[in-house]
Amino acid sequence: MNPPKTGSLRSRPDSRSFVASNVNDVPISPAVFLDRDGTLMTDVEYCGDPARVAVFPGAADALARLRSRGYRLVMISNQSGIGRGYFSEDDFQRVQTEVFHQLGARGRLDGAYHCPERPEDATDRRKPGPGMIREAAAELQLDLARSWIVGDSRADVEAGRRAGLAGSVFVLTGKAPEERLQCEPDAVALDLAAAVDWILKKGLK
């Protein structure tokens, strides 16, 4: 398995050249943006330890179904635990490696972005800002108007709206399912598999 590039792709020379070399021959694709904690895996709050990673059963199959229908798959994750000093960037990368391992080849991602900023001094990269989505769109040649976001929080739904995505699906596998009432997702789904069902019916026409 080739793990996806993670973190601030922009700062990595290897990923720059990866994007640049494909810029003329990769068609603009729709994507599904995926929150990590509470969406792809159990939200254990400030996860800095790979031993605490538990990807949801069925997540990899759900991602494979999206891929087979032409969607690129991009994780976008707020990780203020880094900015708060609860765990290091290296700890985060070890956690990511375990997440990718558990997702396996069927659940492989095209990109993964995270924002280490604390809420109190965050830029628009931190969800609900649209910054990470826009970065991914530029680097992976994504068509945002045909793209969706799946997440378990109001911030995910709002980030999708601000980025001009086709829409959002709120999953109930997170810690605060009541947040669905504080935002306007296009759908509410029990879990990622149900969210994918909905996107595949609604999405590419």
Ligand SMILES: [Mg+2]
């Ligand atoms: Mg979440």
